Amino acid sequence: MENVSIADIQDKLNGFIKRKGLRRTPQRDAIVELIFSTDEHFTADELYDRIRRTNSTASRATLYRTLSLLVEADLLHEIDLGGDQKTYDPNFVDSPSHNHLICIDCGKVVEFADDNIEILNDCITRRLGFRPAKQSIRIEACCETLRSKGICQDLIKSRLSSKRINKK
Amino acid sequence: MENVSIADIQDKLNGFIKRKGLRRTPQRDAIVELIFSTDEHFTADELYDRIRRTNSTASRATLYRTLSLLVEADLLHEIDLGGDQKTYDPNFVDSPSHNHLICIDCGKVVEFADDNIEILNDCITRRLGFRPAKQSIRIEACCETLRSKGICQDLIKSRLSSKRINKK
DNA sequence: GTTATTGCAAATGATTTGCACAAGG
């Protein structure tokens, strides 16, 4: 699954940074390292928690600023999962055109790629007089747990309880 | 385009209200009247402005509470257009399964329905082991203005400038 | 050195909520 290494990402970011006249910092390196060491989606807050568990430091401000930088450099995408916090997806470097299926009950997210839906997307877009650009399709559905047990609140609970409670 | 009248919506809401042991109020009537008198998408703030231009009154608090009520009664849908403010779509009573195409430059939104994409959506969902539920597909693209003039900032500007500026 | 970056604390802004008063049924 991991075709692009962290070193590749760092290279790309450094290129971007140089082109823009910006600077490489230990905070940015640490954040990139952390984000791209897994393929998990995350919120700013979840990432902040993860950083605090390492021996690197970065303030929330720096974290938010770095997230914006990575999105601008097209290394990270903001995806709309609904909810109050923005969610970030680090997998677009590996899989430039994937989409998301979301359980409307528990919030579980599955990534998928499908040629047919891309073609159809393209057709619909042109038919409406638009020019196809960024592919971004979100399907809402019910996951297995919901199907078999009638309900699956585990994940939604954990997502709700992840609200920030004065964690400095 | 308008197959469902405001009276129908009022009836549905009143049924919902009775079933829940809630109460019909002039504020709720006025808000419903206003929302369903057009097929425009809107934000809470835009709706508040519209209300102030009528001779009915409703506070922001009541407005937010009524929006939640309407969403719960399935007469109104929250749609994700990105951006800080939630957007509401009053057209799901008329067209229960439509989707949205959005210009990534100016934010212009077009509704569409397509049987093929619904079927495909269904297939993908089942293939991933989910049960199809709410159809909600958002396609991002570039609109005509962008195509012909290279850029179309009109709407995005107006959307940005619609940020609330101490309008009591 | 010069300019970008950081961390802090304060600001922002949409939405929510507590509470006292008003008003449906």
Place this chain on the structure above:
DNA sequence: CCTTGTGCAAATCATTTGCAATAAC
């Protein structure tokens, strides 16, 4: 009446920002 709804102002909470100190290059 009794309970729900309303309006106000205050609270929330994710995110952004001003600013002085710090660190790339």
